Amino acid sequence: MRYFLAVAEQLNFGRAAEQLGIAQPNLSQQIKALEEIVGAQLFNRTQRHVKLTAAGELFSQEARAALDHAGAALAKAQRAGRGELGRIAVGYVGSASYTGALIDILSAFRESYPDVEIDLHELEMQEQLPRIAAGTLDIGFIRPPVEMPLGVGASLILREELVLALPERHPRAEGETVALADLRGESFLTPHHGAGVSFTQYTRQACEAAGFSPTFGRQAADFVTILSLVGIGFGVALVPASCQVLRLPGVRYLQLAGAEVRASLSLASRRSEPSPLVHAFLQQGALYRAEHRRKTD
Structure with a gap:
């Protein structure tokens, strides 16, 4: 489709091949293969002119939309892989908000990842931990000491x-x-x-x-x-x-x-968590911990 659109825009196989960085015979073979897949001629070719057929005109509109959609899907997947998109579920004990830690960490995370949906729940600590273990909650603001479920760990923030x-x-x-x-x-x-x-x-x-x-x-x-x-x-x-x-x-x-x-106030999460979003949130917690220590030391 990308090769086809280059020819459709240039209406010249030579210029289109140069734009794509491929040899003209290879481009001609690709267009011929596409026409065989479509089952219709997409270009009228003469020695002097290249024009889109009626089928080519309609196909160019759909091909452009398909490539735009594919590009958007690729960009979203890449952003999600970097932890810039998606959803994260966060639980907290009420006293976490009194310290300022909950507000500061969530605010900094939202500023860095504005397109991430944060699902926030105030929950008692004993409610948070089994949900984290079960995968229905990603992060918990908790008050250790407490027995942790298998596979769940905690990192101190203050x-x-x-x-x-x-x-x-x-x-x-x-x-x-x-x-x-x-x-x-x-x-x-x-x-x-x-x-x-x-x-x-x-x-x-x-x-x-x-x-x-x-x-x-x-x-x-x-x-x-x-x-x-x-x-x-x-x-x-x-x-x-x-x-x-x-x-x-x-x-x-x-x-x-x-x-x-x-x-103590700590962040609880799954030890073998693959989500880059969760890792980014925990990193924000570590930055808060370092800044809090610097201010209080």
Whole structure:
């Protein structure tokens, strides 16, 4: 078709052959072979003139459209192979948005890959991980430590300090800092996590470092609900420092004196992921991690 269109545009076999960079006899053979496939003469040839036949006129319109379509398909396939097109499904725990990491990474990814569709879902960590393993979710913003399904790994993007959320009418709420040892009789509220997982583990580690084992109280799906329970007076909670953007009535945040435990935020994905889109997203996460470390070091 490309050879045919060159002749149709030039109406001269010699000039068309020169444009294509092939020998004229070879071009003539290609056109003859095409006419045999079509079953009709496409050109009227004389010693002086080359003209399109009626069949050639109609064929030239369709051939041009077919080549344009093929070129567009090739370009799309090449862009998809480079990770510039397609769709990526991303899950996140709500606290990922408080840190700024979710917004910064997604914004940078969208700027680099504007034609990629991002399917975004807020999900609890225990919902994200099986979906990633099953292939229905590509990336998860999670809060380790947590047991990972087979074939799923995680890469750290930031660590942040813990702060104590307590009711503003609490006797310890007047200061700016608090020693965790002074709260040994309190009920600690956590997300829906099992023993040794995420903020249940962080709370246990921080309290044990302060010399006591915590008494765990109610659990909730997210930190907004946990902080609401704190404000009502159901207990206190160790939360990531980024939660301080949530200014709920009746809740105060205090810095922890001498606390060493930090909360992690990581990107989870399949270890043997072939998608260039997922690799590009993880690379954006690595760039965020490097920039965050530079700012905090």
